[in-house]
Amino acid sequence: MFPRPVQSMSPAARTTYQIALPVMLILWLLPLLGVALTSVRPSSDLAQGNYFGVPSYLAFSNYLDVFRNSPFASYMLNSFRVTIPTVIGAVALSCLTGYALAVYRFRGNLIVFFLFVAGNFVPFQILMVPVRDLTVTMGLYNTITGLALFHIAFQTGFCTLFMRNFIKALPRELIEAARVEGVSEWQIFWHVVLPLVRPAIAALSVLVFTFIWNDYFWATVLTTGAGTQPITAGLQSLNGQWVAAWQLVSAGSILAALPPVAMFFLMQKHFIAGLTLGAVK
């Protein structure tokens, strides 16, 4: 069996493992710990130059100030208003495209599939100017709809690749048996395929949710005001005109990271199931 359980290793290897693991963990988590520590540091510590030492007291009030000093709740809400429609839209569309590309044999099937895949290879930065112009002319600039629509369009490529391969791995006999019974194509999709791809849908939802929640680039390109900007772009507004309030930015960052982390832990089972399902037959 691979990987071999730690218990069956040689004692020397086991000791190395036991030492290396915490060291790696600390190294890996150090930046995050720094942010967490700064988020409870009073601003006076920063003004005195105490950046990495022990905070003079724990200023949990930073977390309240985040809401008091900026429209933080509204940024958070905007993030949900962008992310949730995108997850639903991209996953729904990719279930349909994935099903079509995996089940139907038609001319150009592969070419259409490759087009979806190729979209993932376009560095999105080069789309910045055309997409901005497009949203301006469509009247969608600085709107949540515009941002969500773009994300749906761009994420559907990756999701289609994922769903198509997943559906392709399903036993074809199931679909054919249903057809013999005279079940309509829509019903096959709805009653046969969808229940089988539920792990994939769950995994994809978690992935897309974190992608979109953490998006900073398009948030700053396509939205400008507090009414439309998601949290990643809104964190900037915690800094004052002159004073960079690192303690508030840290507290805000931690709050902003909570939803995707919660999402991951709640959906962990699906997530791992989705990654390994179909790997062994």
Added chain:
Amino acid sequence: MTMPRTTALTALMAALALPAMAQQRDLTLFTDASDPAPKAAFEQLVKGFEEENPDVKVTVNTFDHEGYKTAIRNFLTADSPDLANWYAGNRMAPFVNAGQFTDVSDVWEENGLKESLAPALSSMTIDDKQWGVPYTYYQWGIYYNKDVYKQAGVEVPKTWDDFIANCEKFKEIGIDCLTTGTKALWPAAGIFDYLNLRTNGYDFHMQLTNGEIPWTDDRVRKVFAEWARVLPYTTPNVAAIDWQDAVSNIVQGKAANYVMGNFAVATFRDGGMTDETLGFMDFPEITPGIPRAEEAPTDTIHIPAGAKNVEDAKKFLAYVARADVQTAMNETLGQLPINVNSTVGDDPFLKQGFEVLSTAEGGIAQFFDRDAPAQMAKAGMEGFQEFMAYPDRLDAILERLESVRQRVYKN
């Protein structure tokens, strides 16, 4: 019979007239006052105006100040508010030249603002017309640690020579004479501006930032020569740190002096300094006999050319310019009112600043990145930062700035 009919008629007319009289007029104000204090100051301003003009409803749209810099270019051309806040001097010039701000000289004329707002008159004037109304500014100068001065046994200097002599004393006890943090570039420009204002005076400084004088001029070299005198006593790693990080050098007593704007006082106090330990002085004299000029970036309110309700917008500007309004607003902002008839709060630094600015006979500069056009300002500030790290590269830096000048000011 007649009487009731007349009454009825009057009542009818009144009923018809009332809705027209009570009709609300709208005024939209776009601002970047997103920080707590400025936000409160604007809310207070709008409330006061609405109380005096009950028929006008002011809608405020607040932007975060970084986003505002790009947003203003969008909304001035696309969806213009009736009022927008911005900055004086060269920062408003592109909008004035593009015809995007309304000429408000009549507001200045009718309300006698040329006298009451005299300190900001020159920075609000382009082509002999005024393009907005200033409502606040703040002083720049040298903030110093009083304890460190006592420790070194030196007095607050009056002249630049005294200042350099003090630096020698500070060095002996291992304290940096001057500190700053130029990672964001602009703090270095504060030092340059003052050295130039004190060496060559206000008019020369304005000509230089207007591109009328070559950077390779001997008078510019003289400024850098004065700067070079203090470089050995300056904190060595200034280019690597932000201005806030350098504040801790003063707080901890590792450095003595800091050329900064008054907004830094809040951070000094946050770090534990009090009026007993923190001092403010005007930048010392270099060339004797030059009229003393100061640096005080000014915030302003303008009427965009696309404003829909210009009449009420002008009424609003007249209101903002009033002495009592500026007193109240700046009390909240913790800054200085422009109106010479206003009063200043109890803060010793504000009092000193008001004194220094209202007696500056030489003129008020805005700050390098507001007086010079954007491209020149950026190249200039990069040059200053480089000079502080590598003073021997001066010739190359000045030649580079000169070539930028010839390109930027060509049209």
